[in-house]
Amino acid sequence: MRKFTIVSSSVAPMNRANIDTDMIIPKQFLKSIKRTGFGPNLFDELRYLDEGQPGVDCASRPLNPDFVLNKAPYQTSQILLAGENFGCGSSREHAPWALEDAGFRVIIAPSFADIFFNNSFKNGLLPIVLPAKQVDELFALETNNAGLHLDVDLESQTIKSEQGQSWSFEVDPFRKYCLLNGLDDIGLTLQDADAIKEYENQRQQTAPWLF
Secondary structure, three states: OOOOOEEEEEEEEEOOOOOEHHHHOOHHHOOOOOOOOOHHHOOHHHHEOOOOOOOOOHHHOOEOOOOHHHOOOHHHOOEEEEOOOEOEOOOOOHHHHHHHHOOOOEEEEOOEOHHHHHHHHHOOOEEEEOOHHHHHHHHHHHHHOOOOEEEEEOOOOEEEEOOOOEEEOOOOHHHHHHHHHOOOHHHHHHOOHHHHHHHHHHHHHHOHHHO
């Protein structure tokens, strides 16, 4: 998992509530468990004018010109600004996989569905909860400054705009530690690899029949 320090990027605004996981990555793309390759199908039903199917080259599909991620400068945004209850619906881990594969590192919203919120941290995404009033301020600021650029600093837990505004956010200390150090569940376990190996060696001597 990539380490998270400071993300400096334009903000892609999706000012709608209850963006569910089927909208983030539709069900027909859930057959793969490779964790990569889902980026082109992120928000598939909104991004394209035809119906997406697994294995189809998205480069030849007709784009929806009105969808925000098909417009400059949002095509390369790493920060997504959304409405309340982001990531609701089914508990598919493919949703954060698709967002991360498309280049997003930060999602800012007034609230998140619990399972999506937890899955995001485990896959290198930083979901930031801000009060609805502050999220509205960010949407208004982006409307008045298309291509709004923000710096998201996890260490200081701050968001800063080029216009001089600043917002602070809360994050669980353990999750913060994991993101700053690029540690998912497997990475955390491997920190104790030497102790695990020593235990296995001892166990093999005391209970060889298990091996």
